[in-house]
Amino acid sequence: MLAIDLFPLLYSLAVSLYRWWLPRPRDIRFVGVQNYWSLLTDPEVVRGTANSLVFMLGTVPLEFLAGLGMALLFAGRLAGAQALKTVILLPLFITPVVAAMMWRLLLHPDLGVVNYYLARLGLGRPLWLGTPALAMVSVILVDAWRTIPFMFLVIHAGLQALPREPYEAAAVDGATPVQVFWYVTLPLLRYLMLLAVLIRLMDALREFDTIFVLTGGGPGTATETIQLLNYRVFGLGHIGLANALSVLTLVFVALLCWALLRLIARRAW
Amino acid sequence: MVGRTRGGRGRTALVYACVAVILVWTLFPIYWLVTASLKTELLLYGTPPAWWFRPVLASYARVLFNIPFPSYFLNSLIVAAFTTVGSVVLGSLAAYGFARFTFRGSRALRFFILLTRMVPRVALVMPYFLMMLALGLLDTHVGLILAYVSFALPFSTWLMIGFFDEVPAELEEAAMVDGCSRLAALARVTLPLAAPGVVVAAIFAFLVSWNEFLFALILSGIRSKTLPVVIAGFNTDIGPLYSDMSAAATLVMIPNIVMTVFLQRHVARGLTFGAVQG
Numbered sequence: 001m002l003a004i005d006l007f008p009l010l011y012s013l014a015v016s017l018y019r020w021w022l023p024r025p026r027d028i029r030f031v032g033v034q035n036y037w038s039l040l041t042d043p044e045v046v047r048g049t050a051n052s053l054v055f056m057l058g059t060v061p062l063e064f065l066a067g068l069g070m071a072l073l074f075a076g077r078l079a080g081a082q083a084l085k086t087v088i089l090l091p092l093f094i095t096p097v098v099a100a101m102m103w104r105l106l107l108h109p110d111l112g113v114v115n116y117y118l119a120r121l122g123l124g125r126p127l128w129l130g131t132p133a134l135a136m137v138s139v140i141l142v143d144a145w146r147t148i149p150f151m152f153l154v155i156h157a158g159l160q161a162l163p164r165e166p167y168e169a170a171a172v173d174g175a176t177p178v179q180v181f182w183y184v185t186l187p188l189l190r191y192l193m194l195l196a197v198l199i200r201l202m203d204a205l206r207e208f209d210t211i212f213v214l215t216g217g218g219p220g221t222a223t224e225t226i227q228l229l230n231y232r233v234f235g236l237g238h239i240g241l242a243n244a245l246s247v248l249t250l251v252f253v254a255l256l257c258w259a260l261l262r263l264i265a266r267r268a269w
Numbered sequence: 270m271v272g273r274t275r276g277g278r279g280r281t282a283l284v285y286a287c288v289a290v291i292l293v294w295t296l297f298p299i300y301w302l303v304t305a306s307l308k309t310e311l312l313l314y315g316t317p318p319a320w321w322f323r324p325v326l327a328s329y330a331r332v333l334f335n336i337p338f339p340s341y342f343l344n345s346l347i348v349a350a351f352t353t354v355g356s357v358v359l360g361s362l363a364a365y366g367f368a369r370f371t372f373r374g375s376r377a378l379r380f381f382i383l384l385t386r387m388v389p390r391v392a393l394v395m396p397y398f399l400m401m402l403a404l405g406l407l408d409t410h411v412g413l414i415l416a417y418v419s420f421a422l423p424f425s426t427w428l429m430i431g432f433f434d435e436v437p438a439e440l441e442e443a444a445m446v447d448g449c450s451r452l453a454a455l456a457r458v459t460l461p462l463a464a465p466g467v468v469v470a471a472i473f474a475f476l477v478s479w480n481e482f483l484f485a486l487i488l489s490g491i492r493s494k495t496l497p498v499v500i501a502g503f504n505t506d507i508g509p510l511y512s513d514m515s516a517a518a519t520l521v522m523i524p525n526i527v528m529t530v531f532l533q534r535h536v537a538r539g540l541t542f543g544a545v546q547g
Contacts, residue, residue: 008396009388015399073287084288086533088295093529095480097497098518102302105511113301113318145298206389209482213501227391231483234395246392257387261380 009250016244022237035244045245047221048229051136055211055225056204058140059147064197066144067151072181074152075159085156092149100213103142104129132222135215139223143210147203151196158192159185191263198260202253226252299522306515313512328516338499338517345479345495345521347410352417352478353471359418360425360470365455367426368433379430382423390420390483398487408490416484421474428473432466433459472528479524496521 019031039045070088074081091099106114107128115125128138166184175183208227211217217224217232224232226249234242305313307324332338367379397416398407406412436459444454460467482497489495500521503514 008393008400011396011399012392015396069287070291073284073291076284078284078288082533084292086530087292089529089533090299090526091295093476093480093525093532094299095482095497095500095521095525097480097482097500098302098521099298101500101503101509101514101518102298104509105305105515106298106301108511111314111316111511116316116318145294202387206391208391209497212482213504227389230391239395239399243395246389246395249389250392253387253389260387 012243012246015240016247018240020238020240022239031240035241036248039241039244039248044221044229045226048224048226051221051223052205052225052227054136055140055143055207055223056201058136059143059204060197060200062140062144063148063151063200064193066148067153067196068155068193070148070152071155071159074156088152089149091146092153094146096146096209097213099146100142100210103138103145104214107138129215130219132219135219135223139211139214142214143204143207146210147200150200154196155189155193158189162188194263195260198256198263202256202260205249205253205256302515302522303519305511306519308512310512313515328512329520332513332516332520336513338520341494341496341499342520344410344489344493348413348417348493348495349475349478351410351414352421353474355414355418356421356425356474357467357471360422360474361429361455361460361467363422363426364429364433365459367430369438379427382426385419386423394483394487397484401488407488408493410493412488413478413485413493413495416488417474417478417481420481421477424477425470425474428470429463429466432463436462469532472532476525476528479521 016035017030017032018028019035020028074085078084106112109115109125109127109130112128114128119125126134129135162185166188167180170180170184206227207225208231211223211225211228212231215223217228226245230242230245230249233245304322304324306328307326308319308322309325309327312319312322367375401407401412404412406415440458440462441451441454444458445451449457480497481495482501485495485498486501489498496517500514500518503510503517
C-alpha cells in the first residue's frame with residue numbers, strides 16, 4: 001500500500017523539477033524549482049485558483065445549508081422516511097459523468113425543459129452553460145445536486161446519535177424549537193458538521209468530472225479550476241510543469257487536510 | 270413530537286411540501302433522462318417538451334447495436350469486478366492486521382492511509398500515466414484495476430477495521446485452540462461475522478471503479494475504455510447526441526440505483542467511517 005500510494009507522489013515530485021515537454025523528448029533537463037516559479041507568477045494559475053475558490057465557496061455552503069435543512073426535516077416523524085431517504089441518496093451514487101450529462105439535457109438553451117418553461121414565464125432563455133457568470137452558477141448547482149445527500153446523510157446520522165437528556169431538559173425549561181436548535185443541537189453537532197464541511201471543501205477542490213463534462217472549463221476559461229487547468233497543461237504535453245502544478249494543488253489540499261486532522265485530534269470519537 | 274403542538278396541521282403540511290420540493294429536485298433530472306431515452310429524436314428535440322408520449326426503444330437499439338457499447342459495458346464490469354475483489358481482499362487483510370495487532374508506527378500508518386484519500390486525483394494521474402507507460406499497461410484492464418484498487422483500498426481498510434473491532438478476539442482464539450490457523454480463523458469465524466462490512470466495502474469499491482472518469486480518460490483507449498468515458502464521448506463536434514446518450518446513460522445508471530437501494534441501510538455508517546475518517 002505504501003508503494004502504490006507513495007511512489008506516484010514521489011515520482012511526481014521528481015518530475016516536477018524537470019523541463020519535460022512531450023514534443024521535444026530529447027530536451028529533458030533538470031531545472032530545479034523553475035517550474036514552480038513560473039507557475040506562481042502565471043496569471044492563468046492565479047485565475048484557476050480564483051475559479052477553484054469561487055466554486056468551492058459557492059458549492060459547499062449551499063450543500064451544507066440544504067443538507068442541514070433536510071436532516072432537520074427528517075428528524076421529526078415522517079411517513080415513509082426510509083424509502084424517502086433511499087431516493088434522496090440516489091444522486092450521491094450516480095456516476096458523476098452521467099449526472100452532468102443529465103443536466104446538460106435539462107439546461108440546453110433551446111431544447112432544455114428548464115428554458116422552455118422560463119421562456120413561457122417571460123424570463124427569456126438564459127445560456128446556462130454559455131455565459132461566464134451563469135456557467136459558474138450552473139456548475140455549482142449541479143455539483144450541489146450530487147453532493148447535498150452527503151451533507152444530509154452525515155448530519156442525519158449525527159442527529160440520530162444525539163443523547164436524549166439535553167432535549168428533555170430543554171423541553172422542561174420551555175425552550176422554543178429555534179432555541180433548542182441553537183443552544184442544544186448546534187453545539188452538540190459542531191464537530192461533526194465541521195468535519196463534513198472540511199471533507200467537502202477538499203472534495204470541491206479536487207472536483208473534475210462534473211465541470212469537465214458540463215463546460216470543459218469554459219466558456220473561455222470562466223469555469224477552469226486548478227484541476228481543469230492542470231489537465232489542459234498535461235494535454236499540451238508540459239509534463240514537468242503539469243506535475244509541478246499537481247504538487248502545488250496537493251500542498252493546498254494537504255493544508256486543509258492538516259486542519260481536518262487537528263480537528264480529529266482535538267475530539268477523538 | 271412536533272406534529273402534536275398547536276398549529277400542528279399546518280406545520281405537517283409545510284413539512285410535506287418541503288419533502289415534495291426535495292423529491293422533485295432530486296428525481297426530476299433522473300426522470301427526464303430516462304424518459305428522454307424512450308423518446309423519438311423528433312420528440313426529444315421538439316418543443317414544447319413532451320410529457321406524454323409513446324415510448325420507443327430506438328435509442329437503445331442504436332446504442333446496443335451500432336456502437337460497441339456492449340463491449341465497453343463489459344470493460345467496465347471486468348474492471349469493477351476485479352477492483353472490488355482486490356480491494357476487499359487486500360483491505361480485509363490490512364484491516365485485520367490493524368484491528369488485532371499494534372506495532373511500531375501502526376497509528377501513524379493508519380493516518381497515512383487516511384491521508385491518501387485526500388490526494389487530488391489530477392495530481393496522481395500524471396505519475397500513473399508515466400508508470401503505466403513504462404510498464405506497458407496503458408489501455409489495459411490491468412492498468413485501470415491497479416489504479417482503482419489503490420483508490421478503493423484506503424476506504425475498504427478503514428471500513429473493515431471498524432467491523433473487525435466489533436468481532437471479539439476470543440472467538441478467534443477459541444477457533445485457534447481448536448486447531449485453526451490464524452488465516453483459517455479469519456476466513457471461517459471473523460469474516461462471516463463481519464459480513465455486512467464486507468458487503469459495504471465491496472459495493473463502495475464497485476462504485477469507485479464504475480464511476481471513475483479521469484483515470485479512465487487518460488489511461489484507457491480503444492481496448493479498455495470504460496462507460497463514463499463513453500458517456501462523455503457523446504459530446505461530439507456537432508453537439509451532444511442526446512438521444513443515444515440518454516439511452517446509454519440510463520443503462521449505466523441501473524447498477525448504481527440497485528446498489529444505492531442495497532447500501533441505504535449501511536450507508537450512514539459507511540460514510541462516517543469511510544468519508545469522515547478515511
